[in-house]
Amino acid sequence: MANQWIAGVDLGGTTTKIAFITMDGDIIHKWEIPTDNSNEGQNITTNIAKAINEKMNELGESKDNLLGIGMGAPGPVDYETGIILNVVNLGWQDNYPLKESIEAAASLPAAVENDANCAALGEMWQGAGNGAKNLVCVTLGTGVGGGVIANGSIVQGKNGAAGEIGHITVIPDGGAPCNCGKTGCLETVASATGIVRLANEELLKGEAKGELAERLAANGKITSKDVFESAENGDALANKILKEVTFHLGFVLASIANTLNPDKIVLGGGVSKAGSILLDAVNENFAKFAFSAVRDSTKLALATLGNDAGVLGAAWLIKNKLNR
Amino acid sequence: MANQWIAGVDLGGTTTKIAFITMDGDIIHKWEIPTDNSNEGQNITTNIAKAINEKMNELGESKDNLLGIGMGAPGPVDYETGIILNVVNLGWQDNYPLKESIEAAASLPAAVENDANCAALGEMWQGAGNGAKNLVCVTLGTGVGGGVIANGSIVQGKNGAAGEIGHITVIPDGGAPCNCGKTGCLETVASATGIVRLANEELLKGEAKGELAERLAANGKITSKDVFESAENGDALANKILKEVTFHLGFVLASIANTLNPDKIVLGGGVSKAGSILLDAVNENFAKFAFSAVRDSTKLALATLGNDAGVLGAAWLIKNKLNR
Structure with missing residues (x-):
C-alpha cells in the first residue's frame, strides 16, 4: 500500500500551518502559507487546497494517498456541521460553512474543530497527554x-x-x-x-x-x-x-x-x-x-509539541473518524 | 410483549431504594429495604436480589421481564469492572466486586455507578436536564x-x-x-x-x-x-x-x-x-x-426528581447498555 497521509491544517489569522501526517502521528512534511483574508476570506480554503495539491505533486505523491483534511480554526466550531460560528479576523461572515468549503475546494473529506481544541487533541495523541x-x-x-x-x-x-x-x-x-x-x-x-x-x-x-x-x-x-x-x-x-x-x-x-x-x-x-x-x-x-x-x-x-500540536490534533480528527 | 422493566437500585448506608422502571423512564413500583451492613456487608447484594424477586412475584410478573439491575453506590466506582474502590459504611473491603456480586445473586446483568453520578444521569434522563x-x-x-x-x-x-x-x-x-x-x-x-x-x-x-x-x-x-x-x-x-x-x-x-x-x-x-x-x-x-x-x-x-433521581439514573445505565 502507498503512503496514506492525513493533511493537518492549523488556520491562523496571518499564517496557516499545514502538515502531512501518518496514521501513527509522524509528521512527514510541514510548511506554512500566508492566510489571505481579503475579499471576505473567499480565497482561504482554495489556497489551502491548492497548497496541498502542489505539495503532493512536489513530493511525487498521488493525491489518492491523502485520507482527508483535518483543520483547526480560530473560533467556536460546531463539529457535527463543520460550521465556524463566528471569527473576527478571517473576513468570513458568521456561521461560515468551513467543512463544506474545504471539502469542495480539495475534493477530500474534511473535519473541522476549534484550534485550541485541536492543540489539546494533539497533546493527547502525540504530546504530554x-x-x-x-x-x-x-x-x-x-x-x-x-x-x-x-x-x-x-x-x-x-x-x-x-x-x-x-x-x-x-x-x-x-x-x-x-x-x-x-x-x-x-x-x-x-x-x-x-x-x-x-x-x-x-x-x-x-x-x-x-x-x-x-x-x-x-x-x-x-x-x-x-x-x-x-x-x-x-x-x-x-x-x-x-x-x-x-x-x-x-x-x-x-x-x-x-x-x-x-x-x-x-x-x-x-x-x-x-x-x-x-x-x-x-x-x-x-x-x-x-x-x-x-x-x-x-x-x-x-x-x-509546541507549534505542531495544532496540525497533529487536526489530523487526529480524521484518524478518529476513520477508526469509527 | 410482556412488561420489560429495569430494576433501579440506590444503595445507601442505612436504606436501599429499589424501583421497577420502564425503558421510557416511568417508575412502575418503588420501595425501600434496610441495608444490612453487618458481617462485612455480605448480605447486601443477596438481600437486594431477594427483594427484587419477591416483589416481582408479588406483582404477578415473571422474572424474565427484568432486563437488568442498575445500581448507584456510595463511593468511587470503576464503571468498566463494576468494582467499588472504597466505601466507609457498608462493611465491604476496598475494591469490592459489586457488579459481579449482584449479578451472581440475582442472575441478571448489572451495571454499577457512583450514586451522585446516578443522580446526575437521572436528572439528565427524566429530570431538570x-x-x-x-x-x-x-x-x-x-x-x-x-x-x-x-x-x-x-x-x-x-x-x-x-x-x-x-x-x-x-x-x-x-x-x-x-x-x-x-x-x-x-x-x-x-x-x-x-x-x-x-x-x-x-x-x-x-x-x-x-x-x-x-x-x-x-x-x-x-x-x-x-x-x-x-x-x-x-x-x-x-x-x-x-x-x-x-x-x-x-x-x-x-x-x-x-x-x-x-x-x-x-x-x-x-x-x-x-x-x-x-x-x-x-x-x-x-x-x-x-x-x-x-x-x-x-x-x-x-x-x-428529588429522591427518585438515583434509581432513575441507575436504571438508565441498563437502558444505555441495551441501546448500544
Whole structure:
C-alpha cells in the first residue's frame, strides 16, 4: 500500500500551518502559507487546497494517498456541521460553512474543530497527554485558552464555549479589566500580557531595584520572559510576581481538577516555556487546593509539541473518524 | 410483549431504594429495604436480589421481564469492572466486586455507578436536564456532591474523583476546616452544615436580633431551612448569610461553566428545596462571573426528581447498555 497521509491544517489569522501526517502521528512534511483574508476570506480554503495539491505533486505523491483534511480554526466550531460560528479576523461572515468549503475546494473529506481544541487533541495523541483519555490543556500565550477532553472526546459545550479557562474569575473584586468585558479573569494575571502588566504595576510603584528594574531601564520595556529569568536569578520583585501568577494558576487548575479529575493538565503556550520555575510553583499551589484523591492522580505537565500540536490534533480528527 | 422493566437500585448506608422502571423512564413500583451492613456487608447484594424477586412475584410478573439491575453506590466506582474502590459504611473491603456480586445473586446483568453520578444521569434522563448531553449536577445536602456529564457520558476521572465540586476551594486563606482535610472548600459554606455554621457564627457574635435569632432562642438550634425562611421574611442576618452562600456558589458554578459550558447546571439536595430565593441569588452571582457566551447558554435549574433521581439514573445505565 502507498503512503496514506492525513493533511493537518492549523488556520491562523496571518499564517496557516499545514502538515502531512501518518496514521501513527509522524509528521512527514510541514510548511506554512500566508492566510489571505481579503475579499471576505473567499480565497482561504482554495489556497489551502491548492497548497496541498502542489505539495503532493512536489513530493511525487498521488493525491489518492491523502485520507482527508483535518483543520483547526480560530473560533467556536460546531463539529457535527463543520460550521465556524463566528471569527473576527478571517473576513468570513458568521456561521461560515468551513467543512463544506474545504471539502469542495480539495475534493477530500474534511473535519473541522476549534484550534485550541485541536492543540489539546494533539497533546493527547502525540504530546504530554500520552494517550490520556481525560485531559485539560491550558495555553498561556498573549491570552489564556483551553481545551477539555473527557472520555477521549473534546467537550464543546452548549455554545462552543467550553474550555474558556482564561475567563475563569480569580479576583472577584477589583480585578483588572479583561478583553472579555469582565474583570479579574485568569487571563488578566496568567497570560504573557497579564504577567507584564503585574510586573509593570510593581515596577512603577517607584524605587524598584534589582534585575527586573534594570532590564526595564535597559530595554524600555519588559516581557514575561524577563520576569521568569529575573525570578530564576533571585530577583525579589520578579519572584513576587511569580508567586502571584502561580497562586492564581494553581488555584484555577485545582478547581478544574476537582471537577474533572483528568489524567493530566497540560500547560502550553509561550509562557509555559519558562519551564520548571513555573511548573514547580504552580504544582505547589495546585497541591494546596486539590482534593486529596485528585492531588494523588491528576498530574500537571508542560506541553511537548509546541507549534505542531495544532496540525497533529487536526489530523487526529480524521484518524478518529476513520477508526469509527 | 410482556412488561420489560429495569430494576433501579440506590444503595445507601442505612436504606436501599429499589424501583421497577420502564425503558421510557416511568417508575412502575418503588420501595425501600434496610441495608444490612453487618458481617462485612455480605448480605447486601443477596438481600437486594431477594427483594427484587419477591416483589416481582408479588406483582404477578415473571422474572424474565427484568432486563437488568442498575445500581448507584456510595463511593468511587470503576464503571468498566463494576468494582467499588472504597466505601466507609457498608462493611465491604476496598475494591469490592459489586457488579459481579449482584449479578451472581440475582442472575441478571448489572451495571454499577457512583450514586451522585446516578443522580446526575437521572436528572439528565427524566429530570431538570431534560435530555441535555452536557450537564453538571450539584447536590447541596449534609455535604456538597456533584456529577459531571459530558457528551452524554459520566466523567469519572482518573481516580473516580471527578465531580468533587464540594471540595473546590472558595476561601483560599483562613477558611473553615473541611472533612476532606483542606480548608475553605465550597462544602464548608454551601452545604446544610456549612450554612448553619455560618449562621451560628453570626448569631454568636452577640446581641443578634430578628427572626433567625428568635428561632435559635425558641428551638435551641437552627437549620438551613430556618436561614432561608428567615431571609425570605426579610431578616437581615439571614440575608447576610444567604448573600455569602450564594456568592460562593455562583462563583464556583461560573468557574465550572467557563470550563464545560454545559446545557444546564442542576442544583439538588435538601438545601435546593429553598427554591427561587436560592436560585435567583446564585444566578445573579453566576452572571457576574460567567464568560458572556457561557452566561448566554448555560442555564441553572433546580433538580426536579428529588429522591427518585438515583434509581432513575441507575436504571438508565441498563437502558444505555441495551441501546448500544
